[in-house]
Amino acid sequence: MIKRPQELTIKNVEKLRNGRGNTIVQHLIEGEELKGKAKLISKLTLEPGASIGVHEHKEDFEVYYILQGEGRVMDNGHMQPIGSGDVVYTANGESHCLENTGEGNLVLLAIVINE
Numbered sequence: 157m158i159k160r161p162q163e164l165t166i167k168n169v170e171k172l173r174n175g176r177g178n179t180i181v182q183h184l185i186e187g188e189e190l191k192g193k194a195k196l197i198s199k200l201t202l203e204p205g206a207s208i209g210v211h212e213h214k215e216d217f218e219v220y221y222i223l224q225g226e227g228r229v230m231d232n233g234h235m236q237p238i239g240s241g242d243v244v245y246t247a248n249g250e251s252h253c254l255e256n257t258g259e260g261n262l263v264l265l266a267i268v269i270n271e
Contacts, residue, residue: 159184175253177206196268202227206262207255213246218268220244220254225262229254
C-alpha cells in the first residue's frame, strides 16, 4: 500500500497534552492499519514555542525520531537538548515532555507501541 500526502489525516492540535502552542499531527498509519500493535505512527510538527506537555506512558512506550529543528525533551526527569537525527525512547511507566526551542519548526516521527 502506498499512501499519498493528500490521503493522510492531518489535525491541528492546540496545547497537546496541556503543552503550549500549536502542533500539526499528520497520521501516517492509523486505526485498523495498526492491528492493535501500536497506538500512533505520526509525523508531528511543533511550531516555534510550542510544546507537548508532561505525560506518562502506561502499557506502551514511545519513540521520537527528530527530523528537523531544535528543542528540549525531559529524559529521566532532566531536560536535555535535542536536534535533527536524535532518537528519544520513553519506556512504559516513564513520563516525558517536548518543547520547540528553535526559531523554525520542530519536526519528528512519533511512534507509540503497545507493551
